[in-house]
Amino acid sequence: MNDNSSRPAERAAGSAALRLTGLTKRFGHTTAVDSVELTVPAGSFFGLVGPNGAGKTTSLSMAVGLLRPDAGRAEIFGVDVWQDPMEAKRQVGVLPDGLAFPERLTGRELLGYFGRLRGMPADVLAGRIDELLRVLDLERAERTLVLGYSAGMRKKIGLATALLHAPRLLVLDEPFEAVDPVSAASIRAILRRFVAGGGSVVLSSHVMALVEQVCDSVGVMHRGRVVTAGPLAEVRGDRSLEERFVELVGAPVPSGEELSWLAS
Amino acid sequence: MVGVLIDLRLTLLRRSFAGTQGYSIGFGALCGLAGAVGMFWLATRGTPARAGDLLGLTLAGALVGWLAGPALGGGGDLGIRREHLTLLPVRRRDLILGLYGAALTGVGPAVTLIASTALVAYGARLGVVPALVGVPAVILLVLLLVALARLVVATLGAVLGSRPSAALSALPWAVLTAGMAQCWVVFVALGGSARPFADGLPSAAARTLRILPSGWPVVAVESAHRGDWALVAAALAGLAVLAALVLLAWACLLDRPAAAPVSRVARRTSSRPPGSAFHAVLGKELRTWWRDLVRIHYLSFALVYGLVFVLMPLVIRISDLLPLAGLVVAIMIASSSAHLYSSDGTALWMTLMAPGTERIDVRARQVAWLLVVAPPAVLLTLAGLVGAVHWWTLPWVAGLLPVVLGAGSGLVVLVSVLVPVRMADPHRRGGNPGEDGGPVGGLVWLMLGLLAVAAAPTAWLLYQGTRAGDSTMLWSATPVGVLSGLLLGWVLGRLAHRRLAAGGPELLARVGRA
Numbered sequence: 001m002n003d004n005s006s007r008p009a010e011r012a013a014g015s016a017a018l019r020l021t022g023l024t025k026r027f028g029h030t031t032a033v034d035s036v037e038l039t040v041p042a043g044s045f046f047g048l049v050g051p052n053g054a055g056k057t058t059s060l061s062m063a064v065g066l067l068r069p070d071a072g073r074a075e076i077f078g079v080d081v082w083q084d085p086m087e088a089k090r091q092v093g094v095l096p097d098g099l100a101f102p103e104r105l106t107g108r109e110l111l112g113y114f115g116r117l118r119g120m121p122a123d124v125l126a127g128r129i130d131e132l133l134r135v136l137d138l139e140r141a142e143r144t145l146v147l148g149y150s151a152g153m154r155k156k157i158g159l160a161t162a163l164l165h166a167p168r169l170l171v172l173d174e175p176f177e178a179v180d181p182v183s184a185a186s187i188r189a190i191l192r193r194f195v196a197g198g199g200s201v202v203l204s205s206h207v208m209a210l211v212e213q214v215c216d217s218v219g220v221m222h223r224g225r226v227v228t229a230g231p232l233a234e235v236r237g238d239r240s241l242e243e244r245f246v247e248l249v250g251a252p253v254p255s256g257e258e259l260s261w262l263a264s
Numbered sequence: 265m266v267g268v269l270i271d272l273r274l275t276l277l278r279r280s281f282a283g284t285q286g287y288s289i290g291f292g293a294l295c296g297l298a299g300a301v302g303m304f305w306l307a308t309r310g311t312p313a314r315a316g317d318l319l320g321l322t323l324a325g326a327l328v329g330w331l332a333g334p335a336l337g338g339g340g341d342l343g344i345r346r347e348h349l350t351l352l353p354v355r356r357r358d359l360i361l362g363l364y365g366a367a368l369t370g371v372g373p374a375v376t377l378i379a380s381t382a383l384v385a386y387g388a389r390l391g392v393v394p395a396l397v398g399v400p401a402v403i404l405l406v407l408l409l410v411a412l413a414r415l416v417v418a419t420l421g422a423v424l425g426s427r428p429s430a431a432l433s434a435l436p437w438a439v440l441t442a443g444m445a446q447c448w449v450v451f452v453a454l455g456g457s458a459r460p461f462a463d464g465l466p467s468a469a470a471r472t473l474r475i476l477p478s479g480w481p482v483v484a485v486e487s488a489h490r491g492d493w494a495l496v497a498a499a500l501a502g503l504a505v506l507a508a509l510v511l512l513a514w515a516c517l518l519d520r521p522a523a524a525p526v527s528r529v530a531r532r533t534s535s536r537p538p539g540s541a542f543h544a545v546l547g548k549e550l551r552t553w554w555r556d557l558v559r560i561h562y563l564s565f566a567l568v569y570g571l572v573f574v575l576m577p578l579v580i581r582i583s584d585l586l587p588l589a590g591l592v593v594a595i596m597i598a599s600s601s602a603h604l605y606s607s608d609g610t611a612l613w614m615t616l617m618a619p620g621t622e623r624i625d626v627r628a629r630q631v632a633w634l635l636v637v638a639p640p641a642v643l644l645t646l647a648g649l650v651g652a653v654h655w656w657t658l659p660w661v662a663g664l665l666p667v668v669l670g671a672g673s674g675l676v677v678l679v680s681v682l683v684p685v686r687m688a689d690p691h692r693r694g695g696n697p698g699e700d701g702g703p704v705g706g707l708v709w710l711m712l713g714l715l716a717v718a719a720a721p722t723a724w725l726l727y728q729g730t731r732a733g734d735s736t737m738l739w740s741a742t743p744v745g746v747l748s749g750l751l752l753g754w755v756l757g758r759l760a761h762r763r764l765a766a767g768g769p770e771l772l773a774r775v776g777r778a
Contacts, residue, residue: 085619099610103690104555112537116544117618148527
């Protein structure tokens with residue numbers, strides 16, 4: 001139906017796992033995301049960083065088909081998320097930040113529900129659920145409803161729902177927030193293995209050290225725009241990512257004069 | 265502190281006028297004002313004595329409304345909670361008064377105040393002094409009603425920690441509201457008429473209504489007219505003391521931690537994944553019905569309401585309503601479950617990530633709803649029919665039950681998709697229907713209206729058939745009811761899943777904005 005428009009785009013997309021073109025979202029008079037252009041090459045481990053309110057979550061929500069953009073396109077492996085959601089969403093696993101699950105299910109029930117919703121065959125699903133629960137150390141919570149999970153456990157069960165159908169691209173919004181160091185290490189290992197096996201990861205974070213440690217490419221968002229993006233070494237140059245980030249975002253350097261009333 | 269919290273409440277209130285919640289509040293206010301007009305009409309018509317009786321009756325209705333409203337999700341949430349303020353170094357008394365002041369700032373108290381001034385109008389018929397006495401009486405009554413509603417919310421929060429307590433805590437409100445709806449039974453039992461508004465109340469009922477706290481303002485006004493100043497003082501002081509006692513009880517409960525929602529299941533769950541996507545959604549819905557304390561609370565309310573509604577007339581040896589028990593229960597459950605997507609909140613993202621499953625999602629929710637509602641409704645209907653041996657009611661239930669179940673299953677999903685209401689996300693709420701139920705009161709009335717429209721053709725046939733004694737017409741209601749139930753269940757469900765498929769992200773954005 002959209003052959004004419006999508007074919008050249010598909011060819012141009014080439015090896016991009018995720019490509020955002022002119023993506024824009026306004027809420028009332030505020031432009032949360034302003035013509036975002038971003039290409040995440042296939043096989044890369046991409047970190048999206050930016051200060052609070054930079055538009056990371058809004059961009060990623062539009063990229064995976066959870067929030068309708070006012071303008072622009074989002075393609076996953078060359079498939080337009082909003083034109084052909086069926087095909088695009090088959091290729092992506094998503095961990096949204098702070099959204100609910102069917103809270104009255106146990107972790108196992110939740111994965112069974114989502115796997116079936118995704119159209120996975122029962123025998124494959126049963127094996128994967130067992131393995132995911134074990135690897136993510138959620139087996140002990142067998143009788144706990146997701147409602148009773150801690151913040152870190154919620155992240156882990158969310159990651160399990162993202163991995164379940166073996167997608168080619170993972171889009172993870174703040175995957176390490178509130179996760180304990182041991183679990184974080186195992187999640188990092190899982191993601192590294194995923195990328196080594198040919199998968200692509202896009203994650204958002206505001207922990208620069210973490211992004212520097214795990215990602216090979218980064219994009220910096222500020223006030224709804226991508227101010228820079230590319231291989232990590234190129235973006236940060238000879239400085240740390242944090243220094244480069246502060247330079248790009250233009251955070252005011254504390255002069256030491258502010259808050260003089262504090263502890264006086 | 266009091267001023268700060270009232271300011272905060274005013275700001276929240278102003279914000280809440282935008283969007284769906286605004287409509288809900290507006291609709292509620294409109295209903296309340298219509299009630300106010302009715303009260304003024306009652307207060308100014310007929311003999312003063314009868315007007316006093318009827319004011320006592322409507323004020324008792326207001327009392328029941330304020331007691332039961334929050335338990336049924338009638339907007340008990342102020343947007344300001346005790347938990348938000350625990351870390352502030354504020355004196356406890358200031359905190360309590362601040363929260364109380366915030367609770368008094370709202371559409372509900374304002375509408376109640378306006379409606380209750382009918383009492384002043386009633387007093388004016390008796391003289392200047394009774395009218396003047398009516399003013400403090402009305403103010404004290406509103407103070408009492410708001411304090412009572414707060415006490416109800418806090419009590420629910422303290423006791424709702426398990427399935428049995430969720431079911432049991434619906435009992436008093438169900439008995440109260442059903443009893444109010446069937447108060448004519450009491451009047452007839454006391455030797456009065458079944459049409460109290462037309463024929464007046466029996467004297468015993470009139471006396472009882474004045475003994476209830478809601479009747480004390482009427483007592484104050486009438487005693488002022490008679491010059492019985494001791495009774496005027498007693499009635500006014502009684503209202504003030506009672507309000508203070510309720511506030512004290514509320515303050516004690518506020519310091520208790522809220523009961524934690526059930527977050528564990530008794531057994532390790534089956535490791536076999538569901539048989540299909542349809543079974544996956546069906547299983548998820550049925551588990552939610554069984555594990556969500558708020559849903560259990562509503563189910564229990566509907567069951568008890570239905571039973572009290574049909575059993576009460578037995579007091580005056582009327583058993584004709586017994587077969588309607590299932591029908592009443594089905595209507596009550598339908599009207600209190602039209603917020604399926606709002607109560608699931610942002611969990612909708614999972615459905616959106618599996619495009620093409622919208623139809624399955626809606627249909628499985630419909631089937632789950634029917635599996636929850638139909639068995640008790642059918643069982644109660646059969647039990648009522650057999651127990652009462654009023655076979656003349658058979659065509660009525662055989663026609664109306666199918667249409668209510670069918671249309672109900674369609675309406676709950678369609679209204680859920682079309683009219684999302686502001687509710688906290690399920691993992692951010694505590695499980696107290698008084699605070700977390702969201703503004704679902706408007707939805708209840710909307711659903712009652714829509715169900716009435718859906719059942720109108722069937723009901724018309726039944727009415728005409730009964731009136732004309734035409735059994736063909738009477739029995740033709742059964743196939744009409746069954747067919748319209750099937751058709752509405754199918755068509756409304758179809759509208760719902762098409763709407764969901766077309767505007768899923770928009771619905772997610774709206775339920776996520778709470």
